[in-house]
Amino acid sequence: MKRFVVWLCVALLVVALAGCGQQAAPAEEEEPAETLEPIKIGVQGPISGQWAYEGEGFVDAVSLLAEQLNAAGGLLGREIVVIPGDDKGDPKESALVAQKMVAEGVTAVIGSYSSSCTEPASAIYDEAGIVHITPSSTATRLTEKGYPRFFRTCFLDDRQALFVSEFLRNELKFSKLALLHDNTTYAKGLADWTKLYFEERGGEVVFFDAITPGEKDFTPTLTSVKATNPEAIYFSGYFPEGGLLAKQAKDLGIDAVFMGGDACNNPEFVQIAGLEAAEGAMISTAPLPHDLEYPEAAKFIQDFKDKYKEDPTSVYTVMAADAFRIIAEAITKTESIDPEKIAAYLRNDLKDFPGITGPINYDEKGDRLGSIHLFYRIDANGQFVAYE
Amino acid sequence: MEFLLQQVINGLTIGSVYALVALGYTMIYGILRLINFAHGELFMLGSYLAFSFIASVGLVNVIPNLFLAIVVVFILSMGLVGFTGVAIERIAYKPLRHAGRLPAVVSALGVSIFMQNAVMLTYGTRYKVYPEGIIPTMAWEILGVEITLMRLIILGIAISLMFTLYFFVQKTMVGTAIRAIALDHDTSRLMGINVDSIIRLVFVIGPALGASAGIMVGLYYRQINFTMGWAYGLRAFTAAILGGIGNIPGAMIGGLLLGVAEAFGAGYVSPQWKDAIAFTILILVLIFRPTGLLGERVAEKV
Numbered sequence: 001m002k003r004f005v006v007w008l009c010v011a012l013l014v015v016a017l018a019g020c021g022q023q024a025a026p027a028e029e030e031e032p033a034e035t036l037e038p039i040k041i042g043v044q045g046p047i048s049g050q051w052a053y054e055g056e057g058f059v060d061a062v063s064l065l066a067e068q069l070n071a072a073g074g075l076l077g078r079e080i081v082v083i084p085g086d087d088k089g090d091p092k093e094s095a096l097v098a099q100k101m102v103a104e105g106v107t108a109v110i111g112s113y114s115s116s117c118t119e120p121a122s123a124i125y126d127e128a129g130i131v132h133i134t135p136s137s138t139a140t141r142l143t144e145k146g147y148p149r150f151f152r153t154c155f156l157d158d159r160q161a162l163f164v165s166e167f168l169r170n171e172l173k174f175s176k177l178a179l180l181h182d183n184t185t186y187a188k189g190l191a192d193w194t195k196l197y198f199e200e201r202g203g204e205v206v207f208f209d210a211i212t213p214g215e216k217d218f219t220p221t222l223t224s225v226k227a228t229n230p231e232a233i234y235f236s237g238y239f240p241e242g243g244l245l246a247k248q249a250k251d252l253g254i255d256a257v258f259m260g261g262d263a264c265n266n267p268e269f270v271q272i273a274g275l276e277a278a279e280g281a282m283i284s285t286a287p288l289p290h291d292l293e294y295p296e297a298a299k300f301i302q303d304f305k306d307k308y309k310e311d312p313t314s315v316y317t318v319m320a321a322d323a324f325r326i327i328a329e330a331i332t333k334t335e336s337i338d339p340e341k342i343a344a345y346l347r348n349d350l351k352d353f354p355g356i357t358g359p360i361n362y363d364e365k366g367d368r369l370g371s372i373h374l375f376y377r378i379d380a381n382g383q384f385v386a387y388e
Numbered sequence: 389m390e391f392l393l394q395q396v397i398n399g400l401t402i403g404s405v406y407a408l409v410a411l412g413y414t415m416i417y418g419i420l421r422l423i424n425f426a427h428g429e430l431f432m433l434g435s436y437l438a439f440s441f442i443a444s445v446g447l448v449n450v451i452p453n454l455f456l457a458i459v460v461v462f463i464l465s466m467g468l469v470g471f472t473g474v475a476i477e478r479i480a481y482k483p484l485r486h487a488g489r490l491p492a493v494v495s496a497l498g499v500s501i502f503m504q505n506a507v508m509l510t511y512g513t514r515y516k517v518y519p520e521g522i523i524p525t526m527a528w529e530i531l532g533v534e535i536t537l538m539r540l541i542i543l544g545i546a547i548s549l550m551f552t553l554y555f556f557v558q559k560t561m562v563g564t565a566i567r568a569i570a571l572d573h574d575t576s577r578l579m580g581i582n583v584d585s586i587i588r589l590v591f592v593i594g595p596a597l598g599a600s601a602g603i604m605v606g607l608y609y610r611q612i613n614f615t616m617g618w619a620y621g622l623r624a625f626t627a628a629i630l631g632g633i634g635n636i637p638g639a640m641i642g643g644l645l646l647g648v649a650e651a652f653g654a655g656y657v658s659p660q661w662k663d664a665i666a667f668t669i670l671i672l673v674l675i676f677r678p679t680g681l682l683g684e685r686v687a688e689k690v
Binding site for chain 1: 391394395398399401402508512513514515517520521525527529534536538605609610611613615616619650651652653654655658659660662663
């Protein structure tokens with residue numbers, strides 16, 4: 001009996017292999033196999049781990065748009081396949097994911113979320129000659145390396161820092177600021193720029209130091225902050241720590257205004273901090289999806305809601321969608337999936353592309369022109385309300 | 389002065405959590421000479437179970453009395469984690485008990501990775517957040533030091549659990565049996581002690597204490613994630629070594645000391661140096677007192 005089963009398995013295997021061979025053969029005869037191959041677009045991001053919320057958003061947004069394009073016949077008559085890569089928000093994993101993407105033969109990659117992850121990946125994509133667009137990594141130094149196929153759909157740290165400093169000095173008339181970052185590429189950059197601009201405008205930075213991401217207890221640091229008596233605490237790191245800091249600052253009886261950078265722009269910030277501590281916190285960021293006034297935004301948000309039964313609440317979900325849309329645009333216009341042509345198109349020929357997040361234009365470094373930053377204030381119900 | 393006092397309170401709060409977790413390391417090391425690397429994950433599991441009881445089952449809403457509800461959450465989560473501890477011992481350690489130390493440690497690492505993944509697959513990868521306002525947010529300012537109700541609760545529960553354990557081990561028959569086994573398994577067996585059942589008991593107590601720490605971390609910081617067992621486990625392990633591994637009062641003092649050292653490091657030097665300072669202390673202690681602060685040099689059996 002056992003022997004019979006073994007032989008049966010072998011027989012089935014032979015038949016299956018023979019079948020594969022037969023199927024492959026006629027396809028080659030009819031048409032060159034190349035043109036039928038799907039176009040692969042990689043989406044790299046923290047699909048698990050502490051920033052999973054953002055990584056899931058990337059994949060959801062890009063999958064949605066790819067599905068719509070495929071339903072309409074694909075790009076250049078070819079199907080689009082989205083290849084997700086989970087880097088867990090860890091720079092080491094990021095390099096592995098990038099190598100995997102290169103091995104998969106993707107045309108372009110959207111990602112990763114944090115600047116610390118995008119940095120190692122961008123070097124690998126540059127070497128492999130792949131178009132790389134990050135929706136959310138805002139550290140200025142990423143584009144200073146001069147990679148010819150690297151772009152972003154988000155706006156830079158230094159512009160956000162300038163906006164924050166002017167707002168603090170001119171609108172709120174604050175002169176004593178405590179700055180906290182978490183030593184990640186993005187947070188350190190944003191904190192450094194803010195310090196520079198705030199001091200240029202005559203303000204005083206009374207506390208400047210880094211916390212360790214992933215920790216839960218920041219009371220010792222906040223006790224030091226309290227001793228310097230600042231009018232505001234600006235934290236340039238990410239929402240998991242941002243929420244904890246806001247809560248523990250409240251617990252310690254600090255009455256300075258708690259402020260966060262765009263990486264705190266996330267409903268989980270409020271959940272972690274709790275309504276009581278989150279109320280009154282201010283977040284500087286690109287506008288939330290529902291505050292984007294462009295017609296493309298309304299359509300995207302509606303489609304997203306229909307498919308996933310929830311609103312895209314992070315602006316980076318939308319930025320990822322925009323990254324995909326400009327890649328699709330470049331492929332259509334150049335009628336090619338050659339990364340060189342796509343990159344050249346984006347850099348030189350893309351003018352006022354109607355993005356979900358507003359018009360998209362690139363400077364010679366691959367940075368998006370303009371700035372659309374806003375301050376949001378969290379109200380008593382935990383809602384982000386644009387500060388007028 | 390206020391600053392110093394506030395930092396001591398900050399340090400004692402987190403330190404008492406380290407101490408509770410450290411007790412699990414120290415007890416299991418004491419009787420099996422095994423560093424249970426899965427202990428941090430049991431701590432994490434306690435936190436997640438309590439999260440389920442509070443957020444999904446809604447125990448806090450079902451039971452009208454808040455105090456009673458919290459007690460039930462503690463007992464259920466600690467009990468389940470204790471049960472998990474016994475199961476781990478039965479599956480991963482007992483078959484290896486005579487295979488030497490290394491296989492058991494490798495097995496412990498395996499259990500730790502398994503548990504992390506099991507929790508990740510069950511609860512998902514996102515951070516979980518305890519519901520708001522379970523413990524009323526009350527705070528008092530005493531001598532310029534801000535003390536919240538939650539901190540008092542953490543300190544209170546941790547200290548009473550630690551003292552209960554201490555008296556249990558020192559004053560009861562079962563405690564005496566635990567101490568006897570720590571000295572010599574075979575002789576204890578000859579004296580009529582059921583070694584296996586005592587080991588099982590220790591694998592209930594240690595993990596249950598760890599779970600209680602996990603629940604308090606959940607209630608205090610409110611945000612939990614499936615990887616947090618590693619960070620807390622490492623600190624607690626350090627605390628156990630600092631106090632002298634295998635020594636129960638040592639684990640308590642080690643935990644509190646490590647917490648305060650971290651708070652001072654973060655407060656007086658820089659938060660970036662917090663870990664470096666804590667671990668420098670550990671290295672110094674190990675250089676000048678290799679057995680830890682309260683550890684005694686025990687003659688190795690051959």
